[in-house]
Amino acid sequence: MTNNAHDFSLADELEATEDWDALDTEPDADGFESAEEYGYSADEDPEDIDPTVGAMELAERHALKRVASLRTELEDITEVEYRQLRLERVVLVGVWAGGTQTDAENSLAELALLAETAGSEVLEAIYQRRQAPDPATYIGRGKVEALKEIVAATGADTVIADGELAPSQLRNLEDRTGVKVVDRTALILDIFAQHAKSREGQTQVELAQLSYMKQRLRGWGGNLSRQAGGRVAGGAGIGGRGPGETKIETDRRRINTKIAKLNRELKAMKGTRDTKRADRKRHHIPAVAIAGYTNAGKSSLLNRLTGAGVLVEDALFATLDPTTRKTTTDDGRVYTMSDTVGFVRHLPHQLVEAFRSTLEEVADADLVVHVVDGSHPDPEGQLAAVREVFAEIGASEVPELVVINKADIADPLVIARLQRAEPHSVAVSAKTGEGIDAAIKAVETDLPRPGVEFSALVPYERGDLVNRIHQHGEIDHLEHTAEGTVVKGRANADLAGELAAYSA
Structure with missing residues (x-):
C-alpha cells in the first residue's frame, strides 16, 4: 500500500509562510477592508494596539445596522427599529434662486452628503430655476407633479427640500406627493441628534429640535378635536386647561415647558464652562479654537497637533462635542487647543442659539484656526459661510489663521488661489503630515505675547x-x-x- 502523504516538517511549513503579508491589503470575499483603512500598518496586529476613544466611537457608530426594508412614510416608528438606523429612500429637490448653476449643483451635492450621513439612500435630485421659492409648495405647480411622478417611479418614501420650509409648504408638499417631506433644517437636526454624545450636546440638540418642532405642530385626523376625559376640570383630560383645549394646544404648552427646563439645564452647564474658561484666563493660558466648515478636517488636525485621539470620519458633522487639549510651544509656553462643532451653509438658527455656549469658545479664544477643505469644489464659499457664523456669535474680531487642509489631494492651482486671497494662511495635510510644522509655527507666532x-x-x-x-x-x-x-x-x-x- 502506497502512502501519498508527504512527510510533515514544521520548519519547512514556517519557511513557506515567510512571504505572506501580515494583513491583506485588499478587501476579502467577506468585505473586510485592509488594516491601513483603520490606521494600522501591514506589520502591526490591531489586537496589540490600544485603540483611541475616537476609534472606539467610530467602531460603535459603524456597528449600527442600516436596514432598507422598513418604511418611514407618515406612520409612527415601531420598536422593530430599536438600535437600527433607518435607511430611507429619498429624492432631493432644490430651488435655484440666485448665483450660478454650479452653486445650485454644489448645494444639492452637499444636501446629498447630509442625507447619506443621516442614513438615507439618495435616488434622485432635481432643482428648479425660480426668482424665489413658491410660497405654497416651495417649487412650482408643474414641478410638484413631476416630483410626484419621480417619487412613484423610484419608490422613494421621503422628499428632502434644500431649504427651510414653512409649515404650510411642508403640509402642501406632503399632501400632493403622498410621502414624508423634510427640509434641510430638520435633516441637520437629525444628524446632530444621532452624533451628540455628551449630556450638554444632547441637551442642546433636543432644545434645537423642540424649538423647530413648536412652529410645525400639526394634527392628524381627530388630533385637532376638543380634548376630554378623566374627572377633572369639568371633563378635561389630566393636565389640560379645561374643556375646549385642543390637543395641538396641549402639545405646544408641553413643548414650551420642556424648552424652559432645557434652558435651565443649559444655564447650569454654561456656568461650569464659564468657570473653566475663567480659570484659564486667570492663569493667563492662551486659548486656540479650531473652527471651520464641517468635514474640513478639524478633528484630524487636532489629533495631528495634540495627539487627542478624537473620532475622525469622512462624514458631515461626524463630531459635535468640543474637545480641549493642553499643549506647549517649542519654548515651553502652555496654551489650549479646542475642536469645535462644524459649520455649514444656512446653519439652522435654532442650532446656533442652542450651541451658543459651545460656540462662545470661538468668540473668547485668543486665536481662531480656520480650517478649510482645499479639495472642495467651492472653498471660498466655505470660508464665507463660516465667517457669517463668526459674525453672528461675535467672533469676527478674533485673530484668524486660515489652514488649507487636504493639500495631498487638492489642486495646487486652487491652493495657490486661496493663498493669494488669504495671505495669512498655510497649506497642510492632516492625513500625511505635510505642512504641519509650518502650521504649528504659525500658531505659536500668533499667540498673544506677554506685554x-x-x-x-x-x-x-x-x-x-x-x-x-x-x-x-x-x-x-x-x-x-x-x-x-x-x-x-x-x-x-x-x-x-x-x-x-x-x-x-
Whole structure:
C-alpha cells in the first residue's frame, strides 16, 4: 500500500509562510477592508494596539445596522427599529434662486452628503430655476407633479427640500406627493441628534429640535378635536386647561415647558464652562479654537497637533462635542487647543442659539484656526459661510489663521488661489503630515505675547517662579550664577509684579 502523504516538517511549513503579508491589503470575499483603512500598518496586529476613544466611537457608530426594508412614510416608528438606523429612500429637490448653476449643483451635492450621513439612500435630485421659492409648495405647480411622478417611479418614501420650509409648504408638499417631506433644517437636526454624545450636546440638540418642532405642530385626523376625559376640570383630560383645549394646544404648552427646563439645564452647564474658561484666563493660558466648515478636517488636525485621539470620519458633522487639549510651544509656553462643532451653509438658527455656549469658545479664544477643505469644489464659499457664523456669535474680531487642509489631494492651482486671497494662511495635510510644522509655527507666532518686560535675579529656592516664566512668559536671556538665576524677558502683569521683588 502506497502512502501519498508527504512527510510533515514544521520548519519547512514556517519557511513557506515567510512571504505572506501580515494583513491583506485588499478587501476579502467577506468585505473586510485592509488594516491601513483603520490606521494600522501591514506589520502591526490591531489586537496589540490600544485603540483611541475616537476609534472606539467610530467602531460603535459603524456597528449600527442600516436596514432598507422598513418604511418611514407618515406612520409612527415601531420598536422593530430599536438600535437600527433607518435607511430611507429619498429624492432631493432644490430651488435655484440666485448665483450660478454650479452653486445650485454644489448645494444639492452637499444636501446629498447630509442625507447619506443621516442614513438615507439618495435616488434622485432635481432643482428648479425660480426668482424665489413658491410660497405654497416651495417649487412650482408643474414641478410638484413631476416630483410626484419621480417619487412613484423610484419608490422613494421621503422628499428632502434644500431649504427651510414653512409649515404650510411642508403640509402642501406632503399632501400632493403622498410621502414624508423634510427640509434641510430638520435633516441637520437629525444628524446632530444621532452624533451628540455628551449630556450638554444632547441637551442642546433636543432644545434645537423642540424649538423647530413648536412652529410645525400639526394634527392628524381627530388630533385637532376638543380634548376630554378623566374627572377633572369639568371633563378635561389630566393636565389640560379645561374643556375646549385642543390637543395641538396641549402639545405646544408641553413643548414650551420642556424648552424652559432645557434652558435651565443649559444655564447650569454654561456656568461650569464659564468657570473653566475663567480659570484659564486667570492663569493667563492662551486659548486656540479650531473652527471651520464641517468635514474640513478639524478633528484630524487636532489629533495631528495634540495627539487627542478624537473620532475622525469622512462624514458631515461626524463630531459635535468640543474637545480641549493642553499643549506647549517649542519654548515651553502652555496654551489650549479646542475642536469645535462644524459649520455649514444656512446653519439652522435654532442650532446656533442652542450651541451658543459651545460656540462662545470661538468668540473668547485668543486665536481662531480656520480650517478649510482645499479639495472642495467651492472653498471660498466655505470660508464665507463660516465667517457669517463668526459674525453672528461675535467672533469676527478674533485673530484668524486660515489652514488649507487636504493639500495631498487638492489642486495646487486652487491652493495657490486661496493663498493669494488669504495671505495669512498655510497649506497642510492632516492625513500625511505635510505642512504641519509650518502650521504649528504659525500658531505659536500668533499667540498673544506677554506685554511686560522684566529683568530679575531669582533665588534658587524660588524655582517655581522660573517654571512659571517658562510656561506663561517669554525668556530672552537665562543664566545660572552663584547668587541665583538671572532671567530677562517678558511676562504678564501678575507674574511681572511678583518678579519685581527680585529685580536685577
